[in-house]
Amino acid sequence: MSFRPFTRYFSLLARYLKPQMGKALLMSALLLASIGLQLYSPWVLGRFIDTTREQGLSQALIWLALLFLLATFLTQGASVISAYLCEHVAWTATNNLRADLLTHVLGLDLAFHEDHTQGELLERIDGDVNDLSNFFSKFVVHMLFHLLLLLGILVALSVMDWRLGISMGLYCLLVIVALTWMRRSTVNRWVVAREASSEFFGFLGESLAAVEDVRSNGSMSYVWHHFYKRFYRWYTTTSHAGWSGASPWIVSQGLFVLGRMLGLVLGAYLWSIGLASPGTVYLIFVYSSLLMQPLDQVQWQLQDLNKSVSCIQRIEGLFSTHSAIEDGDGTQPAAGALSVTFEKVSFGYTEGEPVLKNVSFHLPAGRTLGIVGRTGGGKTTITRLLFRMYDPQVGVIRLSEVPHTELHLCELRQRVGLITQDVQLFHATVRDNLTFFKRDISDEQILTVLAEIGLSPWYHALADGLETMLGADGAGLSAGEAQLLAFARVFLTNPDLVVLDEASSRLDPLTGQLLEQGMEKLFAGRTGIVIAHRLETLQRVDDILVLEHGKVIEFGPRTELASDPDSHFSRLLHYVDGAIHA
Numbered sequence: 001m002s003f004r005p006f007t008r009y010f011s012l013l014a015r016y017l018k019p020q021m022g023k024a025l026l027m028s029a030l031l032l033a034s035i036g037l038q039l040y041s042p043w044v045l046g047r048f049i050d051t052t053r054e055q056g057l058s059q060a061l062i063w064l065a066l067l068f069l070l071a072t073f074l075t076q077g078a079s080v081i082s083a084y085l086c087e088h089v090a091w092t093a094t095n096n097l098r099a100d101l102l103t104h105v106l107g108l109d110l111a112f113h114e115d116h117t118q119g120e121l122l123e124r125i126d127g128d129v130n131d132l133s134n135f136f137s138k139f140v141v142h143m144l145f146h147l148l149l150l151l152g153i154l155v156a157l158s159v160m161d162w163r164l165g166i167s168m169g170l171y172c173l174l175v176i177v178a179l180t181w182m183r184r185s186t187v188n189r190w191v192v193a194r195e196a197s198s199e200f201f202g203f204l205g206e207s208l209a210a211v212e213d214v215r216s217n218g219s220m221s222y223v224w225h226h227f228y229k230r231f232y233r234w235y236t237t238t239s240h241a242g243w244s245g246a247s248p249w250i251v252s253q254g255l256f257v258l259g260r261m262l263g264l265v266l267g268a269y270l271w272s273i274g275l276a277s278p279g280t281v282y283l284i285f286v287y288s289s290l291l292m293q294p295l296d297q298v299q300w301q302l303q304d305l306n307k308s309v310s311c312i313q314r315i316e317g318l319f320s321t322h323s324a325i326e327d328g329d330g331t332q333p334a335a336g337a338l339s340v341t342f343e344k345v346s347f348g349y350t351e352g353e354p355v356l357k358n359v360s361f362h363l364p365a366g367r368t369l370g371i372v373g374r375t376g377g378g379k380t381t382i383t384r385l386l387f388r389m390y391d392p393q394v395g396v397i398r399l400s401e402v403p404h405t406e407l408h409l410c411e412l413r414q415r416v417g418l419i420t421q422d423v424q425l426f427h428a429t430v431r432d433n434l435t436f437f438k439r440d441i442s443d444e445q446i447l448t449v450l451a452e453i454g455l456s457p458w459y460h461a462l463a464d465g466l467e468t469m470l471g472a473d474g475a476g477l478s479a480g481e482a483q484l485l486a487f488a489r490v491f492l493t494n495p496d497l498v499v500l501d502e503a504s505s506r507l508d509p510l511t512g513q514l515l516e517q518g519m520e521k522l523f524a525g526r527t528g529i530v531i532a533h534r535l536e537t538l539q540r541v542d543d544i545l546v547l548e549h550g551k552v553i554e555f556g557p558r559t560e561l562a563s564d565p566d567s568h569f570s571r572l573l574h575y576v577d578g579a580i581h582a
């Protein structure tokens, strides 16, 4: 039997139970007290039976009855309090584990998130941790408790008669060996079942997120087909794992009946040869019945361990996944607008398929750059590298002369603001959506930015002003309004470099123009990079970079390139309506 599950278990347990050591110790003390009481109560009843036979009705019987009541009352009290403590410890430990997992997953690179669906991650962060709650609260304490109870009963039986102790000890050994042997295959089945469950939830999450597209494209039957396929796999793997765990239970019930019979037969034998009183026979029967509880519980806890081992394996797997993006040492570029330099940067999402090839350019601080090029040319990839969602395989990116890999990631993301055409809005108030839950941004700042990007009329029509709740995923807002809110959100963080990736693509021409004017104010004192297919969006930028098949084919001041009839940019300007891809 491998001890790896136990070492894993103890390292997780030590990490998350340490802060609750006081409660865990109190819980253990209460459980220990209840072991003593559980052994003591039948002894009092045994004495009661013998005293009745020997003395008839007497004062001693009343004391024994009262003692029995007190012992029962204390046992129940200890159980209630320890159950409360178990729940409390379990919830606190699992919540802390959940929070750590979530923080870890959020810090992983984009490549990881592209490989895992949201539903799958939810299931791993919440589902797996939920399944560990018993494991955290009860496993060690209950295992110890029941093993001690088992030992206590065997000692008590041995004190009555050594033959009793030996026979019942051998019986317990038989039960444990039989159940452990039967349980061998269960772990792998639970691993498969948990995988099937996260696959199911991953698919469900994805389908729900894309419900509009699914309906409009008429692909409901495809979704149902895959829903049933995954659901069926989840159902069958879970029921197989459950059944494989149920067979030891069925066998254990048979063995427990055998144990009771053994106790009764041995008690009767000792009574027949005059070595036991009726009270002792009663005690032997109660103790051999009481043996079932720890044997049963040890078996259940071990079965839960099987389930938990698969969760722990998956949780550990997640914790041991490291982001390919390493945090910098915290070098700070000079304050204010950032210059951007790409030095011979090459990058590909997959090996051997370069997307950017030897890209070099320098954008001085405070200037704005428009990047144009055909679809799939690598424009968005440039912004992802800037933001360190990926790191280039070759070359260096500098922000005000400092390699951007040297900045702390949180500093980088504070100083660089990114707006894409996919706006993520939360089911929260307008204020929280704009400030990202930061409380130090004043109403005045928010209203100024809203006015600058032309959202004042929209704001004044809101029922509760900044406290108006937005629907999930921006429901109730037009795509253009959502995009304008994303603008406001980024500008409120006061970045030194702003990157707009097709950020105004969903705005009607009039709103787009309003935003253009507001943007001039907002770009003031900052460096800007604008990616746009619509060339009219680039009317105010200082420089232009033309990208084709991942290579820079032109870079220079916009006005110069526009007036040079041989430049790629001026040729692009002559395409119909400024559209750059035919």
Ligand SMILES: Nc1ncnc2c1ncn2[C@@H]1O[C@H](COP(=O)(O)OP(=O)(O)OP(=O)(O)O)[C@@H](O)[C@H]1O
Binding pocket: 114, 349, 350, 355, 373, 374, 375, 376, 377, 378, 379, 380, 381, 382
């Ligand atoms: N996450 C990814 N994994 C693998 N390949 C990717 C990924 N993202 C983009 N690509 C590929 O990289 C190439 C460049 O994509 P990128 O999004 O940078 O182009 P783009 O110029 O911004 O295109 P568009 O104008 O359509 O937005 C494309 O061939 C695309 O298929």
